Amino acid sequence: MSLVIYAFKSGTYILGAVIPGALVKKLKSKKRVKNRLRAARRASAGMYLVEALVSLVLSGILAFGLLEMFTTSLRAMGRSGNEAAVNEIMDELSEFTRSYGYSRLSPYRGQTQSLFLNKTLATVPESPQFHNRPLVLDMVAKQWQEKTATNAFGSIDGKVTYAIAEGLTPDILNVTITVSWSDSYSQTVRQVRRSLVVMEIQ
Amino acid sequence: MKTTRRRAVRRSTRNSRGLSLTELLLGSLLLGVSLAVVAELMALCVMANVKLTRQFDAQAAARIAVDRIKRDVRMAQSIQTEITIDKDNYPSEIKRLTAQKLILHMPIHYLDKRNDPVDSQYSPGSALNPLNGITLKGYYEVVYDLVADSQRPGEFVLQMTCEKNELGPVDETCSYRKEVLRTNPQRIVSGIIGPLEVNAATGSPPRIFSYISKRPNTSIYPGRLDMLKDVALVNTSAVRGISLVGVDLEVKRTDVDAQTAESSTVLDKTLGVHAEVGLRLPPASFGTPMDDLYETTN
Numbered sequence: 001m002s003l004v005i006y007a008f009k010s011g012t013y014i015l016g017a018v019i020p021g022a023l024v025k026k027l028k029s030k031k032r033v034k035n036r037l038r039a040a041r042r043a044s045a046g047m048y049l050v051e052a053l054v055s056l057v058l059s060g061i062l063a064f065g066l067l068e069m070f071t072t073s074l075r076a077m078g079r080s081g082n083e084a085a086v087n088e089i090m091d092e093l094s095e096f097t098r099s100y101g102y103s104r105l106s107p108y109r110g111q112t113q114s115l116f117l118n119k120t121l122a123t124v125p126e127s128p129q130f131h132n133r134p135l136v137l138d139m140v141a142k143q144w145q146e147k148t149a150t151n152a153f154g155s156i157d158g159k160v161t162y163a164i165a166e167g168l169t170p171d172i173l174n175v176t177i178t179v180s181w182s183d184s185y186s187q188t189v190r191q192v193r194r195s196l197v198v199m200e201i202q
Numbered sequence: 203m204k205t206t207r208r209r210a211v212r213r214s215t216r217n218s219r220g221l222s223l224t225e226l227l228l229g230s231l232l233l234g235v236s237l238a239v240v241a242e243l244m245a246l247c248v249m250a251n252v253k254l255t256r257q258f259d260a261q262a263a264a265r266i267a268v269d270r271i272k273r274d275v276r277m278a279q280s281i282q283t284e285i286t287i288d289k290d291n292y293p294s295e296i297k298r299l300t301a302q303k304l305i306l307h308m309p310i311h312y313l314d315k316r317n318d319p320v321d322s323q324y325s326p327g328s329a330l331n332p333l334n335g336i337t338l339k340g341y342y343e344v345v346y347d348l349v350a351d352s353q354r355p356g357e358f359v360l361q362m363t364c365e366k367n368e369l370g371p372v373d374e375t376c377s378y379r380k381e382v383l384r385t386n387p388q389r390i391v392s393g394i395i396g397p398l399e400v401n402a403a404t405g406s407p408p409r410i411f412s413y414i415s416k417r418p419n420t421s422i423y424p425g426r427l428d429m430l431k432d433v434a435l436v437n438t439s440a441v442r443g444i445s446l447v448g449v450d451l452e453v454k455r456t457d458v459d460a461q462t463a464e465s466s467t468v469l470d471k472t473l474g475v476h477a478e479v480g481l482r483l484p485p486a487s488f489g490t491p492m493d494d495l496y497e498t499t500n
Contacts, residue, residue: 015313033207051234059236066243070250077254084261092478095272097482099445104425129426132498133414137474138450141429141497142397142409144330148452148474 079183082190085153086179088165089117089135089160090194093177096131102200105164105173112163135160153181171200218404221425223385249469255287256455256471264453264475266358267391271304271477274344275447278306280481281413283441285343287365299435301409302348304447310338310378318377348410351392355453358394358408361387395472396452412448414478415440417496434495443489449477 093115097105113130137144137152144152158181165174174200180191282305284298299305314331315323350459351357372378396408413430427446434440456470 001370016457052229056232059240063236063239063243066240067207070243070246074250076258087478095478095480100427105453128232129285133429133448135476137476138397141390141400142475143400143402144397144452145395145454145472146394147470148472152474169305 040126075183076187078185082153082181083182083192085136086181086192089179090192092135093160093162094194094196097175097177097196097198102173102198103173105175105198106200108164109166109170109173110164112161115160115162117158117160130162167197167199227459245418252469253471256469257473260453260455260471260473263391263393264451264473267451268449268475268477270390271346271447271449272477274306274308275304275479276482277308278344278481279341280307281305281310281441281444281447282307282343283339283436283438285345285365287345287363288441294315297345299413299441301411301432302407304411306346306348306394307346308342308344310340310342312336312338312373313377315375315377321377323377338373346390346411347387348394348407350407354393356395356405357392359392360410360451362390363387391445391453393454393456394451395454397450397474408450408452410450412450413441413444414446414448415443415496416445416487417493418488418491429497430489431495431497434490434492437490437492437495439488440492440495444481445489446478446480449473449475449479 036056081109108130115131115135117135125177132141137149139149141154158179161178163176163178165176166172167174176193177196178191180189253431282299284296285305286296288294294304297303297305301487312333314328315321316325316328317330317334318324345359345363345365347363348358349358349361358368394408394410395408399408399409413435414427415430417426417428429448430440430444452474454470454472454473457467
């Protein structure tokens with residue numbers, strides 16, 4: 001057919017037969033209508049519900065990805081906060097160890113003291129002879145904003161132990177501070193340990 | 203032929219009629235829901251970012267302040283009960299040791315300017331002066347003072363002043379601490395709102411310093427480090443026995459445009475830090491023998 005149309009376009013004959021001009025026009029017009037209809041159908045198809053749902057699912061996946069990223073960063077922030085608090089405890093107890101000195105620590109040789117953290121309202125501390133003040137934030141003797149208090153050391157059951165052991169020689173003590181805790185949304189117990197050597201200075 | 207054409211045209215008209223109202227509404231609804239989710243996420247992210255920035259700001263400010271106090275306490279020779287400050291053209295003022303004021307008695311050590319990396323005359327190639335480290339005549343007092351913030355009611359500012367009470371003749375070759383030669387108080391940290399005393403009245407100043415001393419004669423636990431009561435801070439012998447200084451800071455970071463401490467929002471961030479730092483010099487072997495000057499009774 002295209003050959004025929006082509007032939008008439010160029011105004012020549014095919015196989016010696018003459019096709020009248022009216023027929024040619026008719027054929028052309030029919031073809032044009034068909035093409036137009038096809039194009040119209042294609043253009044007016046619009047968006048189907050399936051397509052909308054697919055796009056919704058895709059944006060949902062994207063949104064959940066963002067949400068996951070957000071919660072992960074929040075958890076990481078919480079973990080970092082707890083690690084900062086642990087460092088604070090370590091520094092405080094290291095300072096305490098230096099201030100206490102060999103002579104005061106020596107009687108506790110071979111003992112492990114369990115110290116108490118914030119939020120503890122214990123009237124009788126576990127080791128009153130040693131360090132009777134809460135670590136991190138003093139929730140007992142001082143009043144903090146609720147917002148600050150909840151930020152203090154996550155929602156954890158932190159534990160601090162302070163072990164004094166015999167050193168290589170009798171005039172040396174090895175002090176080991178251990179802090180263990182678990183972060184929010186996690187059951188894993190994390191632990192940080194620091195050792196200090198305390199010597200007797202003659 | 204005509205009929206076929208008409209049918210085709212009708213079909214074309216039906217197909218090209220565009221979207222129906224229902225389709226439009228459904229599309230808008232779906233788009234709205236997904237946009238709302240994205241907007242919510244974005245808002246959360248922005249809020250988290252603001253909170254995080256404020257948290258870091260508060261953390262950095264509190265940490266710098268605590269580190270600075272720690273360094274000074276370690277360098278201090280002793281803690282003073284009070285000092286008199288004489289300023290030019292002002293009546294002399296007495297500052298006393300309290301839970302809001304820390305007064306440190308600092309020795310002055312010689313340090314050759316050529317050996318001090320922060321001095322303008324520092325010379326990396328020059329040999330170390332053997333006199334570095336010797337104690338010079340005189341001393342100066344470092345005062346950490348918590349004062350109300352005049353611009354933000356309800357908040358406090360920690361200031362530091364160096365009072366050169368008995369500074370010997372200034373040695374031109376010695377690199378003095380920069381603050382010694384400065385007269386105006388230096389702002390260390392602002393936005394302090396706590397911690398307060400338990401059941402404190404509204405507007406009470408925060409209690410940021412606590413003083414810990416080795417208690418000599420507790421019958422049960424001799425040598426335990428106990429907290430001194432406020433009344434002990436006027437007792438010179440009790441203050442001389444202080445071994446540790448406790449520092450508690452509760453810092454708030456809020457909108458810079460917020461005029462008062464009360465106009466708080468969910469984005470405000472408060473942060474608390476606690477530290478205990480020991481004096482390196484001398485220290486006294488024991489504090490006061492009077493049991494009633496300690497917080498703990500047993």
